[in-house]
Amino acid sequence: MAARTPSRSEATPSRELSPVDGLAQLSFVVQRLLERRAAEHDLSITQTRLLGVLRDRKPTMQELAKLLGLDKSSVTGLVERAERRGLVARAASPADGRAVLVSLTRQGRSFIARALVEFEADVSALLERLPKSDRRALSELISRLLVAHAEEQGIDLFPSIDSDRATP
Amino acid sequence: MAARTPSRSEATPSRELSPVDGLAQLSFVVQRLLERRAAEHDLSITQTRLLGVLRDRKPTMQELAKLLGLDKSSVTGLVERAERRGLVARAASPADGRAVLVSLTRQGRSFIARALVEFEADVSALLERLPKSDRRALSELISRLLVAHAEEQGIDLFPSIDSDRATP
DNA sequence: TATTGTTATACTCTATAACTATA
DNA sequence: TATAGTTATAGAGTATAACAATA
Numbered sequence: 001m002a003a004r005t006p007s008r009s010e011a012t013p014s015r016e017l018s019p020v021d022g023l024a025q026l027s028f029v030v031q032r033l034l035e036r037r038a039a040e041h042d043l044s045i046t047q048t049r050l051l052g053v054l055r056d057r058k059p060t061m062q063e064l065a066k067l068l069g070l071d072k073s074s075v076t077g078l079v080e081r082a083e084r085r086g087l088v089a090r091a092a093s094p095a096d097g098r099a100v101l102v103s104l105t106r107q108g109r110s111f112i113a114r115a116l117v118e119f120e121a122d123v124s125a126l127l128e129r130l131p132k133s134d135r136r137a138l139s140e141l142i143s144r145l146l147v148a149h150a151e152e153q154g155i156d157l158f159p160s161i162d163s164d165r166a167t168p
Numbered sequence: 169m170a171a172r173t174p175s176r177s178e179a180t181p182s183r184e185l186s187p188v189d190g191l192a193q194l195s196f197v198v199q200r201l202l203e204r205r206a207a208e209h210d211l212s213i214t215q216t217r218l219l220g221v222l223r224d225r226k227p228t229m230q231e232l233a234k235l236l237g238l239d240k241s242s243v244t245g246l247v248e249r250a251e252r253r254g255l256v257a258r259a260a261s262p263a264d265g266r267a268v269l270v271s272l273t274r275q276g277r278s279f280i281a282r283a284l285v286e287f288e289a290d291v292s293a294l295l296e297r298l299p300k301s302d303r304r305a306l307s308e309l310i311s312r313l314l315v316a317h318a319e320e321q322g323i324d325l326f327p328s329i330d331s332d333r334a335t336p
Numbered sequence: 337t338a339t340t341g342t343t344a345t346a347c348t349c350t351a352t353a354a355c356t357a358t359a
Numbered sequence: 360t361a362t363a364g365t366t367a368t369a370g371a372g373t374a375t376a377a378c379a380a381t382a
Contacts, residue, residue: 017314017325019307020284020291023198026310028217029317030195032237044348061364074350076365081348098358098363123188129316130309138309139187141302142194146185148297149197214372229341242373244342249371266340266381339382348373355366 033122041115050078051087051104051112058103060093087111201290209283218246219255219272219280228267235323255279 017025031045038048046068053059053067061079065072079102082088087108093099104112127135185193199213206216214236221227221235229247233240247270250256255276261267272280295303318325 016308017311019295019303019310020288022307022310022314023194023291023294024202024220024287025314026191027195027198027202029314030191031199034192034195046349062362070349071351072364073352073366077349080365093363096359096363100364119192120188123191126313126317127187127191129320130313134309134312135187137305138313139190140184141298141306141309142187142190143185144302145294145298145306146190146193146197149294152297212371230339238372239374240341241343241375245372248342261340264340264382268341337382340380341378342380343378344376346374348371350371351369353367355364357363357365359360359362 029126030123033126034119037118037122038115040118041111043111043115046078047082047087048112048115050082051108052116054088054102054104054108055112058101060096060099060101062099064102082108197294198291201294202287205283205286205290208286209279211279211283214246215250215255216280216283218250219276220284222256222270222272222276223280226269226271228261228264228269230267232270250276 034048035045038045043051049068050064053064057063057067059067061072061075064079065075068075068078070078079088079090083090086105089103089105091101091103093101127138130138202216203213206213209216211219217236218232221232225231225235227235229240229243232247233243236243236246238246247256247258251258254273257271257273259269259271261269295306298306315325
C-alpha cells in the first residue's frame, strides 16, 4: 500500500509508517525485486514460481493448478509457454490416460537455480540498508510471524509457500 | 519464494526461516491478503495501489509512474481504466501545459477508504500472532528499512501538501 | 532539443465457458 | 456421469517504440 501522511494528531514521530502501510509497501518492494531479477532471465514471477514448484515434484496439470492457486486453463497456457522455451516438459501419465505429467527439463533446472541465487543477493542487498543488529531482529520477527501464521492455517511452512494449496 | 521441499534434516530442527525466505514469503502472504480484499471490491492489486498512492498526492503521470515503478505508458492505461470507473480524474496542470494531474474522485476516496479498513483488519489479525512489543518493533524496523530504500530511490514516502506542487 | 503524455503493438497472466477424451 | 485437459475468448497489466504537443 502507499504511504499516507500521518495527521498531526496521530503523533507519529516524524517519519514512521503505520504497521499496515509498512507491511503492504514492503511486500510491493520485495515483489518488485523478484520481478526485476526474474525479468533478466526473461522470466515472470509466475514462471519462476512454476519452475520452483517443479524442483521436487512431477505433478499433473490439475495438481499444478492447486499448487499455484490457478485455474487449470491458466496452467495450460503457463506450461505451454514454458514448454515452448524448453524449460519444462509434458508427458502422458502411465497411470491415467487423461492426465499429463509436468517436469523440469535440464535447462529449466539450471534456470531456476541461477535465478534463486540472484534473488538471495537482491534481498540481502535490501536488508543491508539496516544495521546488522536490526537485520537480525527483523529477520527473527518475520520468521516468528510466519511460523505462527502457518501453524494457525495448518500449513507446513517448511516445504514452501507454494505448497500452501497442496494440502486440502 | 518458490517451492522446494527441504530434506528432513534441513527442516526439522530450528524452524526459523532465512532472512531472504522470510521476506519473500512474507511478501506473498501480504499480497494474497491484499488481493483477496481488493477483489471483493472488484479492484486489482494495482488499482488498489494506485488509489492508495493518490490518497495524499495529486501527481503528474510521470510522478505516478515513478511512485508505482511502472513505465509511463503503463500508467496511461492504468489511469484510463480507473477513470472509466469514476475512481480518479485527470486535470490539465496549470503550471505545465504538457502535464496532467491525477487525483481521486470522491468515489475513489470512498472505495480506498473502505478497502483499507478491511485490509487493516487483515494485517492486524496477522500481526496479532506476535506479542505487542514484537509488533511494535517489527513495524519500526520495517519502517526504517522502507525509508532507507525510498531515499535511495529518490521517492518521498511522506509528501506534504506543499511538496505536492513544488516540483523542482 | 528535451520532456510529458498518448497511441500502436505485442506479450504474459488470468478467468469463464465450451469442448474432447478418457475413466 | 465425472474428471483431466485444451481451446476460445476476453480483459488487465506491462513494456518498447513512435508520435504530438509543449517547454
